[in-house]
Amino acid sequence: MSLRSPIGRVRGLGSAKEGVSHWWSQRMSAVALVPLTLWFVASVTSHIGADHAAMTAWIGSPMTAGLFILLIAATFYHAYLGLQVVIEDYIHSESLKIVSLVLIKGACFVLALIGILSVLTLLFEG
Amino acid sequence: MATTNRPLSPHLQVYRPQLTSVLSILHRGTGIALAVGTLLLVYWLAAAAGGPESFAQAQALIGSWIGRLLLFGWTFALFYHLCNGIRHLFWDGGFGLELPDVYRSGWMVVIGGFALTVLSWLFGYFGGGL
Numbered sequence: 001m002s003l004r005s006p007i008g009r010v011r012g013l014g015s016a017k018e019g020v021s022h023w024w025s026q027r028m029s030a031v032a033l034v035p036l037t038l039w040f041v042a043s044v045t046s047h048i049g050a051d052h053a054a055m056t057a058w059i060g061s062p063m064t065a066g067l068f069i070l071l072i073a074a075t076f077y078h079a080y081l082g083l084q085v086v087i088e089d090y091i092h093s094e095s096l097k098i099v100s101l102v103l104i105k106g107a108c109f110v111l112a113l114i115g116i117l118s119v120l121t122l123l124f125e126g
Numbered sequence: 127m128a129t130t131n132r133p134l135s136p137h138l139q140v141y142r143p144q145l146t147s148v149l150s151i152l153h154r155g156t157g158i159a160l161a162v163g164t165l166l167l168v169y170w171l172a173a174a175a176g177g178p179e180s181f182a183q184a185q186a187l188i189g190s191w192i193g194r195l196l197l198f199g200w201t202f203a204l205f206y207h208l209c210n211g212i213r214h215l216f217w218d219g220g221f222g223l224e225l226p227d228v229y230r231s232g233w234m235v236v237i238g239g240f241a242l243t244v245l246s247w248l249f250g251y252f253g254g255g256l
Contacts, residue, residue: 037204046253055174086157111165
């Protein structure tokens with residue numbers, strides 16, 4: 001006889017109370033980041049030493065700006081999910097753990113926002 | 127917690143490092159390094175959005191020897207984390223979990239990480255644009 005509640009089994013929720021959603025989100029953002037990262041490195045290495053005019057001409061195209069925004073969103077989402085696990089693994093004080101998680105999450109949101117707004121500025125004002 | 131003074135398992139001090147454990151901790155280490163590296167990416171984009179003066183300042187900082195050194199480290203961290211991340215995705219799919227395969231893919235990840243790092247820097251210096 002299983003002692004797991006039927007509803008818990010149906011929803012696939014284990015002792016972590018959230019099932020595989022964190023694990024799955026980490027994998028999906030990782031899959032998205034494979035092509036985005038390869039594009040990013042190839043793009044950046046072919047624009048080394050660019051001046052401001054060349055930079056705006058490059059990021060000012062909707063295609064490049066769109067890929068940059070996708071890269072930023074996927075990067076900070078993936079970074080938060082990863083850092084969250086590191087914090088949960090190594091910080092054992094409950095209060096310090098919660099404070100760290102909130103600070104890291106806030107930092108990821110703010111940095112992602114600055115990055116995306118900068119790309120949009122280059123797209124619309126460049 | 128009441129268990130503070132109990133010995134940790136595994137005993138990291140007496141445990142002989144193996145390729146598997148070293149690559150595992152390196153994955154986490156490079157992940158943390160890359161999270162820190164996003165600060166540079168955001169600074170670079172914000173400097174470009176700020177105008178020609180702030181962008182020239184950012185390009186000079188990144189182009190300095192210390193900037194290049196950091197960027198080289200981050201390039202390796204990026205490619206190592208990318209290659210080993212793909213290795214993890216294969217494991218998640220149930221592939222390559224036999225010990226000889228784990229070691230083979232481990233060395234592939236090490237070689238791939240170094241090769242892609244060197245190739246991208248050679249391309250950056252001598253590629254002259256796509």
